[in-house]
Amino acid sequence: MAWHLNLGIDKRVLRNTDPAERDAELFKFNMLGLMIILVALIAFGSSIVFLLLISHNLVLSACLGLLIGLMVFNLYRLMLVTSINAYHTELGEFQSDHERLFKHIGPAQAAGLDEETIQELVLQRISALRSLALEDKGYRHDNAQMATFLIKLLILALFALVFATGLELFVFRNQLNGAFEAIRQVYAARPDSWIIQGALRPPDAGGFFLIECQSVLFAIDVLKLGLGPVKILIDLAVVGIFVIPLILTYRSYELIDSAYVREQALQEMGISYYHYLKTQAFCHQIGTQCASEDLHARLNKSTAPA
């Protein structure tokens, strides 16, 4: 399936690459796209559990859970896609520094270039840059990229911890309900206590749904008590699921220096270069015209109908 579309990957960008390389590229982005879907599904499912604890209404919980799931999906996609760029490579320096990109041809040389010549020059420049990118054997991260990555990682880890708890509440719902029943028995002699009245009393409208508790924090407390240190391990598994795709976009050169990133960067630079040449040619044309003609008199000339 075309999971890569979740990332906004356009297959047409890869038209200049080898079919085998294109398939390998699409496989990687398909995997990444699928990871995003799974993460969004985890957020969706976990949100439903939390919302059920609050509302005990399946329809309401499903709708709000879907909303949260979609929000997480878009936020997560934003974090991943903004990490996939060419700034880690030699090519990225040309992309971010246009002076360097345009230095081979100055305004004087761009004078009088026609459309065909400009397109040919662009193709030559892109071809040269592609050769440069293919020869580049390393990649790098500066401090700003590292800081951005760490902030993204922290945000995703926090999300993961919250959603992990929701999943655990769902997975261990039967054990939790058993524990709630045992707690009810312990507090049987004190029915006016907060635990009975505030947390374990069924909602006025209808009964419990899924988890027999009305307090999210109380349910989490019982879950933590019941699981003990195992909860940390399970949490870490979910944190891993959330952060691995982001780590891959930061550390895996197979993604950040992929043919797709390269071709996308080249395409953008080609467009910039083309418009630069067109602009220089047009500037030269206007300059020549200014020098040979009294444009001031032309502007003052009455344009009113005779």
Next chain:
Amino acid sequence: MKRRQKNPGYFSKGNLIFWALILLWISIQFLHLLDPLFDEARVTEKFRKLEAQERLESNLDSLRQIVRDSIEKKQPEPGCPVARYTWKWQDPFTGRNESMSFEICESEAQNAGNFRKNLRTADLREIYIRMSESDALPLNGMVQSFRATIKSRGMGYEKALFFIVGAIQAIPYTLVLQGGGPLRCPCTLGQVYYLADCRVRADRRGCCNDIEPAGLFSPLEFALHKKGDCDTRTLFAYTVLGSLGYDITILNSDAEGHSILGVHSPRALGNGDYIRGKNGRKYYIWELTAPSPPGVYTYNSSKDSWFSVMK
């Protein structure tokens, strides 16, 4: 800027770990059917302790109310002058020199031993209960002083317990014997030679004869004169701590010929040695005749020889 070499396989490894974690999560769904991960007993135990603690606090509050009410309702008679008594001791747990004053109606102080002497029963439990109930009100002044100190120092449940028990343990031991028994002062008991001197002695060799019933001073007498052996102390602690809302009992052993305090606590005390009460609760043992930590069983006989007298 440092450049990294392009290491192949990073994506493959990361991808593999991701799916492995997904598989792990899916497997947890099935694992939980076997209940190996969730310890329900731990949850129940925790909430049982919490409930006990809350109940204790609640009892303490209601008891305070009862005591307040009883004081308001039963003020000392206008004509009854009060006598002021002071306990001074060094806290065995903190090493701090402590002092606490309390007031007792003089007529009650003078009649302190009368109720005891007139008791006509051989049932030890009944003796304990009647003496404790009888002296609970005269000891209100002392209980109030303990409460005021606890409150002013912001002591919690456990610190207050140590404070009161420390005050009792710091008092030197005095052997108390009933009439007609096998022993009379002076005598040797447990490798200690006790003198025929019914006073509190720093060398812990004081001994009193003919104290009826059961060689036991009443809690009020202990508060006034500080004379007492094991059972006098446990009965005094039972009365005072009980008035403060603690769940306590008196633990006796015929094999040891000894009496110690049993304290129920939401948290294990000391080494955690306990005797089960009649109500099934754990009562952590506490020796009162000398400075000693709670929950430490140091007796020769087995724990089975001990029984809870009160609860």
